[in-house]
Amino acid sequence: MSVSSIPATPARRIPVGRMAVYAIVFGIGLCLAFAPFLFKDVRAAEVAARICIFIVLVASYDLLIGYTGIVSFAHTMFFGLGAYGAAIALKAWGPGWDAILIGGGAGVLAALVLAVLIGLLSLRVKAIFFAMVTLAAASVMLVLASQLSDITGGEDGFTYQAPRLFSPAFKLFEDADGKVLRLFEVPLNGKVAAYYFVFLSSFVLFLVMMRIVASPMGTVLQAIRENEMRAEAIGYKVVAYRTAIFCIAAVIAALIGVVRAVWLKYTGPEVALSFHIMIDILLMVVIGGMGTIIGAVIGVVVMSLAQFYLKDLMQVAADATSGFPLLPDLLNPDRWLLWLGVLFILLVYFFPAGIAGTLMKKGSVR
Amino acid sequence: MPTPSLRTENLTIRFGGHVAVDHVTCAFQPGELTVIVGPNGAGKTTWFNLVSGQLKPSEGKVFKGEHDITGQSPSARAKAGIGRAFQLTxxxxxxxxxxxxxxxxxxxxxxxxxxxxxxxxxxxxxxxxxxxxxxxxxxxxxxxxxxxxxxxxxxxxxxxxxxxxxPDIFMFDEPTAGMSVDEAPVILDLIAAIKKDMAKTILLVEHKMDVVRALADRIIVLHNGELVADGKPDEVMALPIVREIYLGVGAEDEE
Incomplete structure (x- = not known):
């Protein structure tokens, strides 16, 4: 037997798949960085901002499920705490940075405290019980948000104003006539500022997470996922690490929740707390590739584009096939969820480790 | 006698009615390599698990030097200098x-x-x-x-x-199990190198007689969870009970 299955000096193969994934992600990054100048309609701006926010949300969830093997259903709860914190303060005190800072800060702090409590109380137990505890906590938060309607606006949520810097009427730069300066035909107004607030916040948070997974702690997290008992045996307090990453992920989710609240100028259960978001996060992390962080970028883009543009695409396809029997009915935009389901099944079938996860294995020894 | 580097006192664990480790009391000195032998199911690995903390005893105590570490987690014991390699990879x-x-x-x-x-x-x-x-x-x-x-x-x-x-205490659980004849020496050399450092205590569960003879300063024999023999290799191997319970099964294990 000895070392027969592995050559003594492994031939250095070129990690083609890894390079392809980095190229794709870099391309997406460029598109997002220049989104206001590349995609000029209002809907595209919404999609781009949503993609930025969800990349952070999904990547932070990947820290839990992909890296550490923690299954939590409370991730939108933390996201919502950040969003509601900022939103309630903005509503109460009017549009100002102090409101975002204090309200958002309170939301993030609440998320942290709750994460510590849930973590310490229940990360010792089996994964399935922990998942149930997070599910219960998230349900309670959802009920609270809809019941405390004086503060939260109930099921309908509530709108408020963002700081003046982000209002479409605000001129970032003026030309000689006092009109808003244009760059590539795009007016440099508050809308652009708001987008770059979202983009840069997301970018920084994403870099922080890339750093975390490449750190000594990142390896410990994977070790816990791979073999909890051995991680403990070589000297790591598994519960402490689990609690730590649960808190880190919660804080990041809450921070991006604040950003979401500022961007949307509306907060309600549907956009900040609901289980739909939780399911979206799960699908995105699976499509992108668990345990890759970078897969979040791909998963979010694929899902978001499908969610926003599949209907349009199907309308086009239905029109084009209108002469044929049955096809136009199948391609009717009303059936977009059916096709999204088919797309998801195909992705999982052909990319069992997610798009990034499966691609990165190509041409690699790992 | 100097303070032992590791000591177990009446260490016992029961799984339901089954007593897997039964009041095992023994002490180990720095610079000493002890081989733990016994047939499969004798409680060797379970006793290891009690020492390194994967299992909590029903009764009895574990001491590292002067310190009672019975209540400590595996990670705390690892930090305290008890290192463990596992039988199943x-x-x-x-x-x-x-x-x-x-x-x-x-x-x-x-x-x-x-x-x-x-x-x-x-x-x-x-x-x-x-x-x-x-x-x-x-x-x-x-x-x-x-x-x-x-x-x-x-x-x-x-x-x-x-x-x-x-670590100060090295615990090897059948380190050469399933290895080919030409590979095992790498591991035995590594263990021999550790042995040269007189500050280290080595515990080794091993079946292979040549390994035992080459390395052991002392042998303890576990049988049905009980410590049935403890002494110099030649003395222990000569005991009738050891010949009966260990060599019989040992021959089977060599396959």
Missing amino acids: NLFPKLSVLENVRLVVQARRGVGPRALSRAAALTDIRDEAMGYLESARLADVADYPAAALPHGDQRKLEVAMLIAMQ
């Missing part, structure tokens, strides 16, 4: 061979909690880990996932990880 399968050892070095140096420094930039930790891989002749496969290694190399990695812990 117990690695981090998807992580690379180097990462497996780096995790150990990291844990010992206490850099595990550092979430914002780049692991790749901590070259001294990497170099130290590579050193252990070289001594276990695994440097060539450092970048492979541990799961991709053949069985013999996984056993070597297991031992390299234990050595990387730099």
